[in-house]
Amino acid sequence: MNYNDTQEPDTQPGSYYVSAADGDRIWLMLGPFENDHKAALEAVKAVKDYCVKREPYSYFYAWGTCRLPAGSEKQGHANNCLLNLLPRS
Numbered sequence: 001m002n003y004n005d006t007q008e009p010d011t012q013p014g015s016y017y018v019s020a021a022d023g024d025r026i027w028l029m030l031g032p033f034e035n036d037h038k039a040a041l042e043a044v045k046a047v048k049d050y051c052v053k054r055e056p057y058s059y060f061y062a063w064g065t066c067r068l069p070a071g072s073e074k075q076g077h078a079n080n081c082l083l084n085l086l087p088r089s
Contacts, residue, residue, distance in 0.1 A: 009038040015072035016040035018047045021062040028066070030076040030083075040065040047082055 010016075017031030018040055030047050033039040044063055051058040068074065076082065 007041060009041060010067060011037070012067065013070045014067040015070060015074070016065055016067050017074075017076055018043050019064055019066045020048075020051070020058065021064075022058075022060070026066075028074055028076050029078050031079075032068070032072055032074065032076075035070065037065060037067070043082075047078070050082060051078070 013035050015032035015034055016037045017028040017033070020027045020029050029051070030043055031040060044065065048063045
């Protein structure tokens, strides 16, 4: 289930991430999801829940997704901790 089930996934090509923002600080938390905005949207709640358990203040961050150009080499800050939250294919 999408954290915001009213949002339609972006169909543009790119590297999508679950993101968190606190003022002017922005983190790419999980990703990239290559050309798959829907998967990033579906991961937002699990990533937020995981982070809030470890850092309660993160409840107040602005949680969502963002896109970088396709083929971005950036890895999510918490990929090592959070990849196990994703459903396995």
